Amino acid sequence: MSDTLEQLAAVLDARRSADPDNSYVAQLHHRGLNKILEKVGEEATETLLAAKDFEVDDARSRQDLVGEVADLWFHSLVMLSHLDIDHREVLAELARRAGVSGLDEKASRQRDS
Numbered sequence: 851m852s853d854t855l856e857q858l859a860a861v862l863d864a865r866r867s868a869d870p871d872n873s874y875v876a877q878l879h880h881r882g883l884n885k886i887l888e889k890v891g892e893e894a895t896e897t898l899l900a901a902k903d904f905e906v907d908d909a910r911s912r913q914d915l916v917g918e919v920a921d922l923w924f925h926s927l928v929m930l931s932h933l934d935i936d937h938r939e940v941l942a943e944l945a946r947r948a949g950v951s952g953l954d955e956k957a958s959r960q961r962d963s
């Protein structure tokens with residue numbers, strides 16, 4: 851999975867300077883941050899609607915949900931690339947959190963505030 855992410859990130863990087871007539875990603879960069887954020891918001895909404903409709907024994911609803919999450923991840927990666935943030939920073943943040951219970955982390959934040 852991480853290979854797929856690495857390969858996609860490399861393609862997204864190259865598309866920043868590609869011709870918008872030949873590339874959807876270049877088109878998004880060309881249209882700017884607001885358009886990219888609009889797509890992230892749209893895909894997030896479509897993801898939660900697909901999740902609400904998900905039925906465990908229905909292959910179609912599984913495919914719908916998987917497809918929407920892929921659209922959301924993809925557009926989030928375009929957003930990071932547009933803002934010059936390396937996706938590996940997100941992976942490093944997730945790695946940093948590994949093994950830290952969300953409940954413990956929340957309790958420590960409440961103690962600190």
Ligand SMILES: N=c1c2ncn([C@@H]3O[C@H](COP(=O)(O)OP(=O)(O)OP(=O)(O)O)[C@@H](O)[C@H]3O)c2ncn1[C@@H]1O[C@H](COP(=O)(O)O)[C@@H](O)[C@H]1O
Pocket residue numbers: 858861865872873874875876920921924
């Ligand atoms: N993973 C994706 C990917 N996932 C989704 N999409 C596109 O994201 C769009 C999803 O938006 P919608 O479903 O809302 O479609 P739409 O109505 O056409 O979108 P808008 O007109 O509202 O912008 C579709 O056009 C999909 O084809 C993707 N486009 C590209 N990639 C990857 O990015 C690479 C580079 O793509 P290009 O820049 O187009 O060469 C590709 O080789 C793929 O690996």
